[in-house]
Amino acid sequence: MPRNGQSAVPAMGKGDRPMRLTSLATLAILLAAPGSVALAQTAPAAAAPQPAGPPNGTGFYADFETLFARFNAWKTPKAVNGIVDYSPQTVARRRAELAEFQAQLPGFAVARWDRHQQVDYLAVRAQMDLADFTLNITKPWARDPGMYVDELQRLAYTDLPLKPDQSEAFKARIRAIPAYLAQARINLDSVAADYADLAIHSLSNGDGVGHGMPYRAVEPAGLIGWFADLRARAATQQPDLLPDIDAAQAAIAGFRDWLVAGRPKMTAAAGVGKPAYDWFLHHVRLMPYDSDEIVTLAERELERHWSNYATERHRNRKLPELQLPTSGEEYEAQLAGTDAKIRAWLRDEDIITIPDYIPGTYQAVGFNAPWVVRPKGPMFWEQVQFRDASPDHLHATFPGHRFDGMTGARVTHPIRRHISDSGRTEGWGFYLEEQALQLGLFDDRPRTRELIYIFGLFRAARTIGDVKMQRNEMTVGEAMAFWKEWTPYLDDDVARVDAGIYIRRPPGYGMTYTIGAMQLQKMLVDRRRQLGDAFRIKDFHDYLMNTGRLPVSLLRYDLTGLDDEVGKLWAHVPLAKAMATDGSGGTARSAR
Structure with a gap:
């Protein structure tokens, strides 16, 4: 939720309510905001297929860092008076320039690098694939007014x-x-x-x-x-x-x-379609799951969170309901108490290191929801936040997005400091909510546990809607209706804003809350089983804060050395080759 003009440290993503789509200049970093029709588009020059394992060329890691630095500088087109040139000539030139970057990837001696350097390679390859997908599939300048x-x-x-x-x-x-x-x-010649x-x-x-x-x-x-x-x-x-x-x-x-x-x-479908979405999950999001598996996981999570919510409501049936505050002063006092309680809990229970450079007040760190009186009453996020600020404060402020952003800004790695994957960032924010519940933060606040489950079931429902919108199995209106059917307090405005975010951002953003959190939980299990009683949850969390916000599958390999997921990521099908078929062996239709 936004801070409506109050000063705040910039967040990596404002809580569970990401900011309105990033600026045109930022969108132009990858020319990215999703929305396309079929997997087939004007085909870029085909990159050479890469081997199933790490490339076994001759290039040095230092040269790879140089390549990434050049790509990272390139990916943000120059704007004139705040305007980026999206003319066909400029787009064609950028496609050709990207192909030159991609053509260099197989020439590096990745097979002989250590696993941490291999992680960097996969992260950079995914960034180039993202740019490729945006230039040739989503094309927001042509499809999204x-x-x-x-x-x-x-x-x-x-x-x-x-x-x-x-x-x-x-x-x-x-x-x-x-x-x-x-x-x-x-x-805008092909608007969805x-x-x-x-x-x-x-x-x-x-x-x-x-x-x-x-x-x-x-x-x-x-x-x-x-x-x-x-x-x-x-x-x-x-x-x-x-x-x-x-x-x-x-x-x-x-x-x-x-x-x-x-x-x-303007009748085109906004989603990219199932074949393109699955390609994106594997090559850009570096997910160990395809879209069918993600829907199955999300359906189970929706049932689990709803069951927990219903059970918690029964358990608390004799307790008074949480009430909305009656004034801004009452709410701000609650917010200050929430911040102090969470900070003390993090320290006392050895949950995470709080560096000295983190400001000592929530106002200085930044927070999401100021006190606002709306004609129609509080919207969804305020219905939760105003009753108890804890769930969103954990997710968006401390030690969620804003804390995460401050620690991430201290990462000095020349590659990792420039990459931020939403599976890691939104997964972390959501992971914190249920972890806090499991670790006892809400033992004395049973009604707040209900709010945690409401957040969880909404994220699971959004995952299903996100996937189905991108696969063109739901429209925005249908996703909104589905979410409202399953989510207490949800209103049309929040449902519309969230649906717009998830259909317009690079595919899969909406599912990364639930799936990213599940990946982090799996990674915690792996590390605990490796270390046994020597495992410390504080060390696990500190690793996440200090290593860079890479896709969780890469962080898992980086930390544990387990390669069962990463091993499948080496198989790389260039987008141009994937575009040649529709996923069922047939030739895909041409699309503008």
Whole structure:
């Protein structure tokens, strides 16, 4: 949940409510935000198939680090006035440049490297596969009008009056909006139906959640409302901006009208389809499971969390229900007490090391949910957070995402410090919730245990919806309805925002909460069985904080040396080759 304008240390992902889609410039890091049709797209140059085991070339690890440094610098295209060029010529050039990076991978002597260096190789190969998938399958610049909406909405949050050193850059970006949206209409030649509906909604409606937005007592009505908010502030604080803001507003309204008029023809599926999704799970997410197995695991977790929730409700039937606070002061006192209790518990029970550089207050670390009074009442996250801040504080603040982000920023490894996999980050946040329950944090708060189970069953339901949306077995609306059917307190706004996040981000983001946590639990079991009574959970957690946020399958190999999962990851089918068939032996149809 966002902090609605309150200062916070930047999070690696804001709790269970990731920020609105990353900025256009950040999206352009991989040209990534999911949404495509079939596995078949305009095929890139085919990379050479790699052997089933580690490559046995001649290249040195030091040269591999250099290759990654070059790739890491390349993956963020240069923006002019905040605008990235998505023209066909530029996209074709980037495809060719990526192919040159990928062609160098088989030439390294990975078979003779130690396992930690082999982990780095697989992590880098996955990053290149992600870029490949985005350039050739998801193509958000062509399929997702929301990509353009997101960047402009952040621009509308700009504080006024501008500082002298901000003025020219801001004016240049505002003035670029009409041409930017005119080009967007050209680029958006294969818009998915769900993407169109989400973009139209976000242009004219507030999301009711407030991901990454400044606080307003009355939420502005979408991007159009936020630019009206910007104009109203400019009228009193910086009137010289008004002509440019007026032109931008007209362009935004025209873009909305263009989408509404064209919506009947925007019928493409938003998901990537099952063959592409399974390829992505293996090659990019480095998962030991395919999508069918993930659905099976999630269905079991949904049943387990619901059973625990129902049982806990029976156990607590004679206890008073947790009540919502009646004031901001009451809530903030609860939040301060939660933070102090969790910190003391982490220290006293030897759960994790709290480094000296971690700030001593939750305000300095950052937190998710400020006190907000909404016309329709608290939304889902507030229904939980306001009753007891502990579940989300663990996940999003301490020792979850913000703590994780601070420790991750201290990783000095030249490769690992630049990679952040959501199976590790969101898996860690979710893992903490049930681990805290198992480790006794809520022994004296039985009703809070119910909230832990609500979070767990929602994550499991979202996993099912995430997979089925990407496999085009559910629409956004169907996923929302499924989640609401299974999740206490869930409202339309949170369901819509989450569905939009998971169908638009690189495939599988929504499933990484549940599956990532399960992978971490498996990794803990492996380490405990290796070390026996010498195992210390604090050491296990410290390893995770200090090693880099790589896919959990790689961390498991890195820590334990167990290669049963990693051994299967060496078999690499280049995307171009996978695109040549539809997964059933037939030739896939061509798609733009």
